[in-house]
Amino acid sequence: MDKLKKLLKVWTLWELLQGLSVTGKYLFKKKFTLNYPEEKAPQSPRFRGLHALRRYEDGEERCIACKLCEAVCPAMAITIEAAPRNEGAPQVNGAGRSSNYGNRRTTRYDIDLFKCIFCGYCQEACPVDAIVETRIYEYCFESRTGSVITKEELLKIGDQNESQLAADLEVDGRYR
Amino acid sequence: MFELSDTVLTVLWTIVKIVVIVAPLMLGVAYLTYAERKIIGYMQVRIGPNRVGPKGWLQPIADALKLMFKEIILPTGANKILFVVAPILSIAPALAAWAVIPFDDELVLSNMDAGLLYVLALTSIGVYGVIIAGWASNSKYAFLGAMRSAAQVVSYEIAMGFALVGVLMAAGSLNLGDIVRAQEGNFLTWYWLPLLPLFVVYFLSGVAETNRAPFDVAEGESEIVAGFHVEYSGMTFAIFFLAEYANMILIAALSSILFLGGWLSPFQGIPVLDPMTAWVPGLFWLLMKMSIFLFLFLWFRATFPRYRYDQIMRLGWKVFLPVTIFWLFVEGVAIYAELGPWFSGVLGA
Numbered sequence: 054m055d056k057l058k059k060l061l062k063v064w065t066l067w068e069l070l071q072g073l074s075v076t077g078k079y080l081f082k083k084k085f086t087l088n089y090p091e092e093k094a095p096q097s098p099r100f101r102g103l104h105a106l107r108r109y110e111d112g113e114e115r116c117i118a119c120k121l122c123e124a125v126c127p128a129m130a131i132t133i134e135a136a137p138r139n140e141g142a143p144q145v146n147g148a149g150r151s152s153n154y155g156n157r158r159t160t161r162y163d164i165d166l167f168k169c170i171f172c173g174y175c176q177e178a179c180p181v182d183a184i185v186e187t188r189i190y191e192y193c194f195e196s197r198t199g200s201v202i203t204k205e206e207l208l209k210i211g212d213q214n215e216s217q218l219a220a221d222l223e224v225d226g227r228y229r
Numbered sequence: 230m231f232e233l234s235d236t237v238l239t240v241l242w243t244i245v246k247i248v249v250i251v252a253p254l255m256l257g258v259a260y261l262t263y264a265e266r267k268i269i270g271y272m273q274v275r276i277g278p279n280r281v282g283p284k285g286w287l288q289p290i291a292d293a294l295k296l297m298f299k300e301i302i303l304p305t306g307a308n309k310i311l312f313v314v315a316p317i318l319s320i321a322p323a324l325a326a327w328a329v330i331p332f333d334d335e336l337v338l339s340n341m342d343a344g345l346l347y348v349l350a351l352t353s354i355g356v357y358g359v360i361i362a363g364w365a366s367n368s369k370y371a372f373l374g375a376m377r378s379a380a381q382v383v384s385y386e387i388a389m390g391f392a393l394v395g396v397l398m399a400a401g402s403l404n405l406g407d408i409v410r411a412q413e414g415n416f417l418t419w420y421w422l423p424l425l426p427l428f429v430v431y432f433l434s435g436v437a438e439t440n441r442a443p444f445d446v447a448e449g450e451s452e453i454v455a456g457f458h459v460e461y462s463g464m465t466f467a468i469f470f471l472a473e474y475a476n477m478i479l480i481a482a483l484s485s486i487l488f489l490g491g492w493l494s495p496f497q498g499i500p501v502l503d504p505m506t507a508w509v510p511g512l513f514w515l516l517m518k519m520s521i522f523l524f525l526f527l528w529f530r531a532t533f534p535r536y537r538y539d540q541i542m543r544l545g546w547k548v549f550l551p552v553t554i555f556w557l558f559v560e561g562v563a564i565y566a567e568l569g570p571w572f573s574g575v576l577g578a
Contacts, residue, residue, distance in 0.1 A: 066429075069533070076272045076532040086276040 096188050098221040101173045103189040104164050105211035106204065107182060107218060114208065115183035118159040122175035122184050130168035131175060134161035162204035166194070177229075182222060187214050246338050250327050258474040259289035265527050272531040296470075299463035304366060307460065311365035316461070316468035319358025322351040323475040330482050331406040333492045333511040344405040345393055348483060352438060355476060356382040359440075359447060359457045362469070366460040374456025377538065378440060378447035384545035385437040385444075391553035392431035395424050395560055396487045399571060409491035414570060415498030419490040423563070423571040426556045428488040430549045432522065435480035437541070439473060441526055443533035444541060451535075477526050478519065485518035 062068065087094060108114050118135035138158045175184045187210060194200045202210075211218065233241075263278070263285070270277025278285035303309055329344035331337040341347060356379060363375020397403055399420055400411040412419045421428045437444035448456040458469045485491060492511025496502035536544070564572045 072532045073528060076528060079274055080268070080271050082274055084271070084276045085274050088279070 098224040099173075100188045100190075100221075101171045101176075101186040103166075103187050103192055103210060104169075104175070104202070104207060105185055105187050105214060105218065106162065106207040107185060107211045107215065108208065114158070115181045116159055116162065117181060117183070118157045119180065121178040121180065125174045125178040126169075127172060127174065128168045128170045130165045130170075132161065132163045132165075133159055136160045159204060162207060163201050164207070165201050167200040185211070185218055185222070187218060188221070189214070243338070250338060251324060254324070254327065254475060254478065255471070257478055258471055259293060261474050261478065261523060262292070262470075263289045264523070265530070268524070268527045269531045272528075293467070296463060296467040301463040301465050302460070304368065304460050306367035308365040308367070311361050312460075313465065315358050315362035315365055316465050316472070317358075318361060319355055320468050320472040320475065322354040322358075323472045323479060326351040326479050327482075329405055330479075331409060331486065331491060332515060334406070336492075336512065337406060340404070340406060343403050345397060345403040345408070348405075348479075349390060349393060352476070352479070353382070353386055355472065358469075358472065362461070363457040366457070368460050370453040370455070370459045371457050373453050374447045374459075378457060381440075381444065381446060381541055381545070382438060384542060385434040385549070388430055388545060388549035388553055389434040389438065391550065391557060392424075392427040392434065393487070395427040395553070395557055396420060398557070398560055398564065399424065405486055405491075409486055409493060412490040413493060413497070416490065416495045418570050419488065419493070420571070421488040423568075424488065424556070424560065426552050428484075430553050431488065432480070432484050432525070434545075434549060435484060436526065436529060437545070439476040439480055439526075441473075441477065442530040443536050445535060446538055446541060477523060481519040481522035481526070482515070484522050485515055489518045491515055491518075 106114065106116055118133060120133050120135070123131045123133045135157055138156050171186065173186055176182075176186050179185075184207075189210070266288070267277040267285070278288040281287040281291045303312060326348050328339045329337065329341055329347055331340075359378045359382075360375045363371045363373075363378070366372070396408060400408040402408055402411065440447045446452075446456075448458075453459075458466055461469060492515045494503070494506055494509065494511070494514050496506050560572075567573045
């Protein structure tokens with residue numbers, strides 16, 4: 054009987070028809086395709102995109118050149134050079150120096166985005182929430198050296214996206 | 230006044246007819262590639278091309294333009310003449326076979342009596358293009374693809390030929406128009422029912438003959454890159470592509486003519502529907518039937534994984550061939566017994 058059943062199955066091409074019915078059903082299923090430039094996938098507040106350096110509300114940059122990010126970076130993509138700051142140096146018949154005088158500040162803060170693996174460790178390591186990863190993921194480089202973004206560029210990205218960054222950190226802060 | 234002789238007029242008139250057949254065919258090929266990408270996309274839960282023109286309708290035009298402007302690379306080790314001749318050899322039969330396809334009762338370019346033989350001969354010539362391409366490329370993969378293709382086509386040709394023998398036994402004619410007329414009655418008198426095994430064998434052999442999935446070992450992307458046309462680029466590649474799709478449409482047309490009653494209306498002989506649809510031209514029904522087969526081609530490709538090489542050989546020689554021969558015997562008995570409505574009167578004719 055089993056043999057007969059198998060024979061019938063083979064000669065009616067039963068299993069092939071079953072296969073066809075599967076693809077036939079999928080023909081009418083809802084499609085998963087996202088029409089990218091017009092439609093975009095939703096992003097989490099933890100999205101790890103392009104980096105940015107943030108400032109305090111008074112315009113003072115947050116980074117204190119502690120180099121924790123440089124140390125933690127598994128791809129060694131971050132290069133930092135630091136020096137005491139001498140802006141606002143005492144004037145000759147000085148009415149006092151700037152409160153920032155002599156503070157440790159970065160003179161160079163480069164991230165090589167070719168090396169970066171966007172793990173987000175730098176953001177986690179930062180004690181002052183200075184280096185963060187934004188939601189920006191649509192960018193490109195036009196030369197081989199273009200992959201290195203400098204401190205100025207990072208600060209600019211931070212300035213442009215501050216409201217979004219602050220909101221995202223606020224939402225995520227509860228879990229950190 | 231300049232007078233044209235009868236011969237020149239006939240030649241010109243024939244050329245016009247050829248253009249009228251080939252131009253829509255080429256357009257059909259272009260949009261078959263579009264349909265293929267769309268349908269396979271839909272079966273894979275994607276939406277397929279939708280960027281060029283509304284809903285991607287201009288995609289095949291863009292593809293054609295791209296291929297036209299690409300460089301034709303002649304490999305250094307290749308046999309230059311054969312390398313260029315091969316694509317021509319593969320498309321010429323695919324187009325020439327259309328000469329005998331009847332689109333309607335009187336709508337046929339060449340109403341020849343040995344139409345079926347002519348078609349069988351031309352579809353077999355197509356494989357020369359593949360073999361020559363593989364050899365002339367002077368490349369391992371191309372050669373392997375050509376060898377596979379040769380073995381496969383030779384095996385399936387036989388089953389296909391026997392399936393056709395079944396049709397001509399039932400119709401008593403090699404003329405494609407007469408074969409369709411012999412199926413007249415209603416959709417149950419078409420040959421798909423009495424010759425069901427031959428119908429299945431014929432269509433599957435047709436899929437194998439056009440080197441389409443799941444019988445696409447000649448191309449076998451995952452094994453031999455692109456098979457016989459690895460070395461081809463630009464327009465020479467496009468011609469192979471064109472030939473493959475033209476062959477698909479040809480097999481679809483032949484299957485509809487031989488087994489699904491060609492231009493005959495499926496409502497023939499049904500009381501109310503037949504008079505209601507009498508105004509529909511036969512060409513429409515033929516195109517409908519063809520599109521069913523073309524959809525099957527695409528459906529197969531989206532569903533079945535490629536056959537292993539030895540399994541293809543086994544299927545051709547050990548399954549299709551015995552099945553067709555057995556069914557020819559059954560059919561012979563049925564004709565002798567004048568089994569109606571299909572086989573009554575065949576013996577006398």
